[in-house]
Amino acid sequence: MTQPSGTPPQEGFGAPLGPPPGTPPGYGYPPGPYGQSAQSGYGFPPQPPTVTAPGRPSGPGGGGRFKGRTGRVAGVVLALVLVAGGGAWFALGDDGKKPAAGGATGASPTAEQNEGKDDEVSDAALAAQLDARREPGEAKVRWLQSLGADLPGRAMGVYGPWEAGDVVAKGMYRTVSGYSVADGKQLWSVELPDDICAAPTRPTDDGKIVVAVEAKESDNGTDCTVLQMIDLRTGETGWRKTFPKIPVAEVEKRVVMAANGDTVTYARPGHVHTYRVHDGQELFAAQPRECRSYAFLSGARMRAVANCEGGNQVQEFDPASGKKKWAYTIEKDWFVDQVYSVSPLLVSVQKGDEWRVLALRDNGTLRSHIELGTRDVELGFADYEVRCGGYLVVTRNRDDCRGVAADDDTFYVSTKRKHVEFDLDNRIIAFDLNTGEQKWTADAPLGRRMEPMRMEGGKLLLHVAATRTRGGEIATLAPTGGSPQTVLTHPASTAAIEAGMTAAEVDYTDGRSLLTLPLVGTAEDDEAEAGTKTMMAFGE
Numbered sequence: 001m002t003q004p005s006g007t008p009p010q011e012g013f014g015a016p017l018g019p020p021p022g023t024p025p026g027y028g029y030p031p032g033p034y035g036q037s038a039q040s041g042y043g044f045p046p047q048p049p050t051v052t053a054p055g056r057p058s059g060p061g062g063g064g065r066f067k068g069r070t071g072r073v074a075g076v077v078l079a080l081v082l083v084a085g086g087g088a089w090f091a092l093g094d095d096g097k098k099p100a101a102g103g104a105t106g107a108s109p110t111a112e113q114n115e116g117k118d119d120e121v122s123d124a125a126l127a128a129q130l131d132a133r134r135e136p137g138e139a140k141v142r143w144l145q146s147l148g149a150d151l152p153g154r155a156m157g158v159y160g161p162w163e164a165g166d167v168v169a170k171g172m173y174r175t176v177s178g179y180s181v182a183d184g185k186q187l188w189s190v191e192l193p194d195d196i197c198a199a200p201t202r203p204t205d206d207g208k209i210v211v212a213v214e215a216k217e218s219d220n221g222t223d224c225t226v227l228q229m230i231d232l233r234t235g236e237t238g239w240r241k242t243f244p245k246i247p248v249a250e251v252e253k254r255v256v257m258a259a260n261g262d263t264v265t266y267a268r269p270g271h272v273h274t275y276r277v278h279d280g281q282e283l284f285a286a287q288p289r290e291c292r293s294y295a296f297l298s299g300a301r302m303r304a305v306a307n308c309e310g311g312n313q314v315q316e317f318d319p320a321s322g323k324k325k326w327a328y329t330i331e332k333d334w335f336v337d338q339v340y341s342v343s344p345l346l347v348s349v350q351k352g353d354e355w356r357v358l359a360l361r362d363n364g365t366l367r368s369h370i371e372l373g374t375r376d377v378e379l380g381f382a383d384y385e386v387r388c389g390g391y392l393v394v395t396r397n398r399d400d401c402r403g404v405a406a407d408d409d410t411f412y413v414s415t416k417r418k419h420v421e422f423d424l425d426n427r428i429i430a431f432d433l434n435t436g437e438q439k440w441t442a443d444a445p446l447g448r449r450m451e452p453m454r455m456e457g458g459k460l461l462l463h464v465a466a467t468r469t470r471g472g473e474i475a476t477l478a479p480t481g482g483s484p485q486t487v488l489t490h491p492a493s494t495a496a497i498e499a500g501m502t503a504a505e506v507d508y509t510d511g512r513s514l515l516t517l518p519l520v521g522t523a524e525d526d527e528a529e530a531g532t533k534t535m536m537a538f539g540e
Contacts, residue, residue, distance in 0.1 A: 134491035142537040143184030148530050159199040161516045164207030164232035171196045178235050188235025197224035198255040201400040202298040207232045208277050210264040212255055224255045239280030256396050258296035263319045265296045284322035295398040299342035312336045314347055326364035338388045338398050341406040359433045368436035385416045405452035409433055412460055414451040425449055440481035463506045466498035474508050490538050497533050512539030
């Protein structure tokens with residue numbers, strides 16, 4: 001591998017650009033999501049965001065999460081998932097029932113029990129029914145949530161979830177909404193004038209998010225040139241900025257965003273802008289130079305991935321000034337597709353179907369490289385499974401992968417799932433970050449699959465997926481390996497619903513787990529589809 005030159009190849013940022021030639025589909029900048037126009041334009045309705053107070057309906061059927069155009073709603077979830085580690089496509093279903101008159105919908109625990117039943121039940125009532133059926137040792141069913149809203153007739157992605165204190169928030173279509181972690185009740189909702197088109201993977205440490213919103217002009221289609229700050233704890237909106245139109249077609253939609261401390265970076269081909277989050281003060285801006293950045297990473301340090309004349313680079317900048325601190329140049333013909341961890345810094349790179357992870361030190365020097373074998377996104381084969389990109393085209397950020405974790409000394413990744421007795425299982429592989437060599441393996445329970453989440457209390461936190469008859473689990477592994485130790489068991493009564501949310505993002509904090517569906521697609525039966533379960537929460 002080529003070591004950093006020690007002298008920054010340029011002063012300050014370059015401009016975002018599509019990834020280098022040879023980048024496989026599914027990485028970098030795919031076609032505009034959700035059926036966006038291929039043209040770019042400018043213009044933004046003068047109305048400010050609307051904040052919905054608690055208790056006020058935010059969509060058809062009161063209490064729903066999203067409000068927008070009348071249209072078909074996704075139901076039997078087309079959770080079209082691009083598994084970045086294997087490139088495999090899955091169509092995942094869920095069991096749904098007709099929506100209640102109040103808007104929230106119910107679903108029976110099993111498909112068999114659903115047959116022939118037309119009675120309607122609210123999400124709160126369903127959660128109570130399922131909780132009443134849990135066995136000793138199983139976690140409480142805290143709450144669940146159905147889609148229950150009208151959306152355009154196209155697949156819609158979810159931004160987030162973002163946690164801020166006792167609030168969990170997420171964005172979809174033209175709405176950012178906050179919910180109580182305790183009971184799932186909507187606390188606030190911000191209605192935006194147009195579609196959300198980009199957002200950082202993580203909020204700031206004090207619970208703020210800046211989202212990018214489309215601006216439309218009838219003659220020129222859409223672009224992604226309006227920023228709106230939102231306090232996730234309260235739902236209050238702050239500053240808003242609109243970028244001027246630039247005379248290049250289709251580029252404004254290629255937006256990546258990152259949060260670093262009290263700063264947020266917005267990057268599009270031709271421009272990089274960094275703002276102070278609490279007041280919107282622009283700290284610096286840059287235009288194209290020799291290196292063109294195509295990814296920025298949320299975290300304590302401001303880091304980016306760029307396509308330069310000598311190859312791809314991983315870079316670090318001062319977030320207050322934009323001055324480059326260091327740059328690591330990737331070996332020729334290799335390109336950066338994702339960043340699996342920002343602390344320690346672990347970068348996924350690929351050349352053809354060759355796949356490896358680079359472990360970099362905080363000063364930008366190479367620590368080790370980990371060989372992960374081969375991967376072909378188009379054909380769908382790989383030895384390991386990592387899910388990135390918001391499960392399709394929800395986000396172009398490169399710091400949002402699931403199925404990997406790391407501590408100071410070890411990188412953890414799950415293997416590709418395989419069929420065992422008509423079900424799936426896999427294993428966790430641990431690699432030494434100092435040598436790049438494999439340390440140990442740990443098998444999933446037979447007939448189950450598991451993946452790393454993150455480190456907690458010196459142990460590796462795992463998610464064990466549900467089956468149609470067994471609820472999912474949160475488990476831990478010691479840093480030396482061994483057998484998974486279960487810390488939270490989801491009830492068997494919710495297993496069918498949970499198994500239908502296989503694509504869900506899973507989070508675990510303070511003994512509570514939260515499953516969030518990342519993508520909702522269109523189908524023909526509006527009523528049944530409105531019952532799609534989009535969130536489920538467990539724990540005391």
